[in-house]
Amino acid sequence: MPRQATQDIETRIAALLKRCDLSVTDSRRKILQLFLEQPGALAHGDIERKAGEKFDRVTVYRTLQTFVEKGIIHTIPTADNSIRYALCKDECSGGHHHDHHIHFVCSQCDNTYCLDDVVTPDIKLPKGYQAEHVEVVVEGVCKNCKA
Amino acid sequence: MPRQATQDIETRIAALLKRCDLSVTDSRRKILQLFLEQPGALAHGDIERKAGEKFDRVTVYRTLQTFVEKGIIHTIPTADNSIRYALCKDECSGGHHHDHHIHFVCSQCDNTYCLDDVVTPDIKLPKGYQAEHVEVVVEGVCKNCKA
DNA sequence: TATGAAAAGGCAACATAGTTGCAAAATCTA
DNA sequence: TAGATTTTGCAACTATGTTGCCTTTTCATA
Numbered sequence: 489m490p491r492q493a494t495q496d497i498e499t500r501i502a503a504l505l506k507r508c509d510l511s512v513t514d515s516r517r518k519i520l521q522l523f524l525e526q527p528g529a530l531a532h533g534d535i536e537r538k539a540g541e542k543f544d545r546v547t548v549y550r551t552l553q554t555f556v557e558k559g560i561i562h563t564i565p566t567a568d569n570s571i572r573y574a575l576c577k578d579e580c581s582g583g584h585h586h587d588h589h590i591h592f593v594c595s596q597c598d599n600t601y602c603l604d605d606v607v608t609p610d611i612k613l614p615k616g617y618q619a620e621h622v623e624v625v626v627e628g629v630c631k632n633c634k635a
Numbered sequence: 636m637p638r639q640a641t642q643d644i645e646t647r648i649a650a651l652l653k654r655c656d657l658s659v660t661d662s663r664r665k666i667l668q669l670f671l672e673q674p675g676a677l678a679h680g681d682i683e684r685k686a687g688e689k690f691d692r693v694t695v696y697r698t699l700q701t702f703v704e705k706g707i708i709h710t711i712p713t714a715d716n717s718i719r720y721a722l723c724k725d726e727c728s729g730g731h732h733h734d735h736h737i738h739f740v741c742s743q744c745d746n747t748y749c750l751d752d753v754v755t756p757d758i759k760l761p762k763g764y765q766a767e768h769v770e771v772v773v774e775g776v777c778k779n780c781k782a
Numbered sequence: 783t784a785t786g787a788a789a790a791g792g793c794a795a796c797a798t799a800g801t802t803g804c805a806a807a808a809t810c811t812a
Numbered sequence: 813t814a815g816a817t818t819t820t821g822c823a824a825c826t827a828t829g830t831t832g833c834c835t836t837t838t839c840a841t842a
Contacts, residue, residue: 511809511818532799544821549800551819565712565772592764603764609756611771616778617739617750623714623772624758631763658789658838679828691792696829698790716799 497524508558515543519551520560529564529574529591529600564591564600565623572600588622594630601630644671655705662690666698667707676711676721676738676747711738711747712770719747735769741777748777 501520505512518539522530536548543551552573555561564572574591589604608622648667652659665686669677683695699720702708711719721738736751755769 513809513819515820545799546801546822547820563714565714565716567710567712567718567770569712569716569718571714571716590758592760595767603761605761606758609758611737611753611756611773613739613773613775614750614752614778616781617773618776618781619773620742620775621773623774625712625770626758626760626764626766626768627770628760628767629765631761634763634765660790660837662791692828693793693830694791701790 497521500524504560508560510554510558515539515547515551516554518542519548519555523561523573523575527601529572529602531570531572533570535573564602565625566593566600567625567627574600574602577604590624590626592630593625593627594633595627596629596633599630644668647671651707655707657701657705662686662694662698663701665689666695666702670708670720670722674748676719676749678717678719680717682720711749711772713740713747713772714774721747721749724751737771737773739777740772740774741780742774743776743780746777 498517501517501524502512504520505516510516519535522535522538532548532552535552536545539548552561556563556573559576561573562576564574566572588608589602590606590608592601592603593599594601608624611619611622613619645664648664648671649659651667652663657663666682669682669685679695679699682699683692686695699708703710703720706723708720709723711721713719735755736749737753737755739748739750741747750773755771758766758769760766
């Protein structure tokens with residue numbers, strides 16, 4: 489890997505953490521890098537497996553929790569009861585998430601993607617119900633698996 | 636409680652179980668009754684608390700699993716990683732769920748409802764993605780809590 | 783309504799997931 | 813670079829979910 493590129497990512501990570509008033513630590517750098525390195529979402533298990541050799545389980549939990557609070561990542565509910573995390577777009581900040589995009593879970597490769605260009609639809613609710621947040625998860629076959 | 640009504644529910648429960656090729660046992664009767672008695676969805680924890688004194692934890696797990704397989708109940712994904720279960724409408728059978736309705740989670744009372752009259756919208760996906768199933772969960776304030 | 787095969791339940795033990803308190807280590811401010 | 817503050821690691825614990833095996837219950841049929 490060219491040194492320049494590495495430097496860029498490192499700088500970008502540190503800047504993002506500082507912008508969120510978080511001190512720059514090894515575990516945060518590493519976990520953030522995992523998210524930046526790949527397009528889809530990560531389950532807690534994935535992260536623990538990829539970062540767990542270097543860091544304690546508890547640290548992973550706490551780091552993810554902090555990232556969610558700071559609006560760096562958001563959670564994606566899935567049917568199999570395994571929460572997944574994905575990077576938020578830049579507009580999210582201070583726990584105030586603006587993620588009105590939908591999520592896509594591939595039934596073949598099991599990857600989860602944020603489809604940032606697909607906005608959650610307006611849902612007409614029965615009288616008396618008041619919507620605050622709409623979560624849409626589509627299951628199907630993703631771009632890569634649809635050979 | 637009038638004897639007639641009790642008899643009716645018992646009969647209804649036994650009939651439903653038999654229709655699904657399930658033998659009629661105490662735990663299945665009890666757990667099914669919990670679902671029939673109340674409008675919203677139940678988390679595993681709720682069921683274990685309400686039925687757990689009489690039945691083993693493992694039995695509760697296996698019963699719920701069986702009910703899902705047979706299309707008696709379906710699962711509802713939520714953001715807090717606690718799967719909830721709700722009765723299917725009659726059309727569901729043999730693991731072949733037809734639940735195209737949306738789900739509503741109240742942020743105040745934390746109850747979950749199936750809004751059977753609200754159909755999941757069509758979602759326009761980017762090129763290459765193929766939808767198989769769409770899950771919509773709306774969070775907000777429910778009928779009863781909106782004083 | 784008695785009986786035996788098949789299904790379901792209970793128990794124990796285990797595996798995984800998530801939480802809490804506290805002392806040690808790293809980070810940041812100045 | 814020193815000290816206050818934050819973060820981490822460890823240990824212990826609770827909660828959640830699974831598996832194997834033996835006992836009990838259910839149900840079809842005689």
